[in-house]
Amino acid sequence: MMMHDNGKSVINPYLPRIHKVKRIKRETHDTFTIEISADGFKFMPGQFNMLYAFVGEVPISISSDPADGNVIMHTVRRVGHTTSALCSLKAGDSIGVRGPFGNPWPVREQEGNDIVVVAGGLGLAPLRPLIYHLLSNRGRYGRIYLLYGAKTPRDILYRNELARWRARFDVDVYVTVDKADERWHGNVGVVTSLIPRVHVDPLHSSAFVCGPEVMMRFTTRELINLGLNAERIFISMERNMKCALGICGHCQFGPEFICKDGPVLSYSRIARLLSIREV
The missing domain is CATH 2.40.30.10 (Translation factors)
Structure with a gap:
């Protein structure tokens, strides 16, 4: 050892x-x-x-x-x-x-900004430590939004925590599903359908995004349309990692090694690569 x-x-x-x-x-x-x-x-x-x-x-x-x-x-x-x-x-x-x-979410560097957290499916898991940090240091940030999308109601993660976060008065939490069942009374649609509910100062806002690549591709596009700077939009990438040290090359994404340079990267850094579906 x-x-x-x-x-x-x-x-x-x-x-x-x-x-x-x-x-x-x-x-x-x-x-x-x-x-x-x-x-x-x-x-x-x-x-x-x-x-x-x-x-x-x-x-x-x-x-x-x-x-x-x-x-x-x-x-x-x-x-x-x-x-x-x-x-x-x-x-x-x-x-x-x-x-x-791996490279973490640069959350401390965003202090003073409004924060938008967007998660798709299992992508809420890598974002949960970030949410813990934001709420434990609530006074250091402006408005905080959590937008979460799942395929169906039965695919929603961390139900009890989502309920506790939604009960707070200092964070806005919105949940949507792609396909509802008879017991679901919430929003239906992809997670990007929640972005119009976000009201932040785009010049002083940061976003953290994790989910399937197609979801992140459309989410980053909508956040940029909202006025956010690509350099303050951060995404977490997933690749087949083996050594976790940037040596074996299994997780190479263009010039980046996701295990070492990521998994968190600024959108401005990989926007071109993310737009190429076969990479």
């Missing part, structure tokens, strides 16, 4: 640290939040860990409160062998963790 450099112990970034699962919480029919016991774990909103489930390793965004170093949370959708193994873990099981890695 440790390498020795000039007599000093250094964590080997290629070797996972073994932790214990504290709790598994079902969020939706196919998505679970894994709570991992930790001791002083530090990360910044937007970073990710490599999770090792003894059948493979996958990059998963950290979705816990950065102010709480005693627990690490990852929200995982069951889509393959490794994620299925992760979602099948139980309290007390062992799990391997490498990280944290």
